[in-house]
Amino acid sequence: MSHFPPPHPFSTIALLAALVVTSTGLGAQSIEAANPMVLRSVMQGMGRDMQAVTGAISSEDWALVAELAPKIAKHAEPPLSEKMRILAWLGADAGKFRVFDGQVHDAANAMGEAAKRKDGQAVIAAFSRTQQSCLACHQGFRHSFVDKFYGGR
Numbered sequence: 001m002s003h004f005p006p007p008h009p010f011s012t013i014a015l016l017a018a019l020v021v022t023s024t025g026l027g028a029q030s031i032e033a034a035n036p037m038v039l040r041s042v043m044q045g046m047g048r049d050m051q052a053v054t055g056a057i058s059s060e061d062w063a064l065v066a067e068l069a070p071k072i073a074k075h076a077e078p079p080l081s082e083k084m085r086i087l088a089w090l091g092a093d094a095g096k097f098r099v100f101d102g103q104v105h106d107a108a109n110a111m112g113e114a115a116k117r118k119d120g121q122a123v124i125a126a127f128s129r130t131q132q133s134c135l136a137c138h139q140g141f142r143h144s145f146v147d148k149f150y151g152g153r
Helices: 014-018 030-034 039-058 062-073 080-116 120-150
Strands: none
Touching (some): 039 080, 039 120, 062 120, 080 120
């Protein structure tokens, strides 16, 4: 019996993408060239959206936050073959990953709803939950992910 809630259908890859958000300095390594991953571009897009949300919160541009939040919650995903490769690597930890992913999905949706109400305090709280879920996933998976798929570089 699993202790994890079911995965959210629109955010299966959110936190996997977060694993490589800070690995943009890896360059064109031979491992990456042999096994290019769409996940990197997905994470870069999410990173840009999160940075834009930060700016929008600072200027109280709730309309922009409301526009960006669903992009974070329902982000692009890599092709099925790449997702299967990553999920196979995750193995028994796939459920843990899905929990983090679901948390990002839910928090980003809450952020968007709060922005529609122009409730700045709730936007900031939901943004914080989004970031905390990203960080938890990064701390749990990023190092071993980079080792596995990018040769530790």
